[in-house]
Amino acid sequence: MTAPSSNPAAFADLLARAVSEPGVISEAYRQFHHYSIGNQLLAWSQCLERGIQLGPMATYPRWRELGRYVRKGEKALTLCQPVTVKRPADAADDQANEPDVFVRFVYRPHWFVLAQTDGAEIPSTPIPTWDVGPALAALDVTEIPFDALVPWKRIL
Numbered sequence: 001m002t003a004p005s006s007n008p009a010a011f012a013d014l015l016a017r018a019v020s021e022p023g024v025i026s027e028a029y030r031q032f033h034h035y036s037i038g039n040q041l042l043a044w045s046q047c048l049e050r051g052i053q054l055g056p057m058a059t060y061p062r063w064r065e066l067g068r069y070v071r072k073g074e075k076a077l078t079l080c081q082p083v084t085v086k087r088p089a090d091a092a093d094d095q096a097n098e099p100d101v102f103v104r105f106v107y108r109p110h111w112f113v114l115a116q117t118d119g120a121e122i123p124s125t126p127i128p129t130w131d132v133g134p135a136l137a138a139l140d141v142t143e144i145p146f147d148a149l150v151p152w153k154r155i156l
Contacts, residue, residue, distance in 0.1 A: 055114035067120030
């Protein structure tokens with residue numbers, strides 16, 4: 001599947017714009033922190049181009065689960081999504097018994113922001129904070145105090 005006719009901006013253009021305008025990256029993160037940086041910037045740019053207020057983003061079925069409904073005529077935001085594809089091994093290739101697996105990235109218009117919906121109030125979602133403890137635990141790293149100083153000789 002290729003990019004839809006609305007042609008989302010190239011990532012390099014989005015990144016250049018995001019780093020040149022103050023507060024863009026932090027605003028995109030604040031609103032779309034569950035998504036990759038590329039998709040955060042992509043969603044931000046589409047909202048900006050259409051004059052849509054930034055806010056929480058979800059698919060049509062997810063908004064229905066939350067008791068909200070997408071207004072008639074609203075156009076979905078397009079994000080880049082990884083898709084895992086299995087390709088059967090060639091009959092001529094007798095070395096591989098299992099099919100090849102690869103990831104393809106496709107642009108799909110499936111997301112709507114809060115400003116495009118009506119319905120029940122939704123609770124605000126706190127933005128996750130970074131904590132060194134869980135990060136070190138996830139990486140299986142032990143922090144130890146630095147206790148050895150190497151004496152440096154002065155070279156004259």
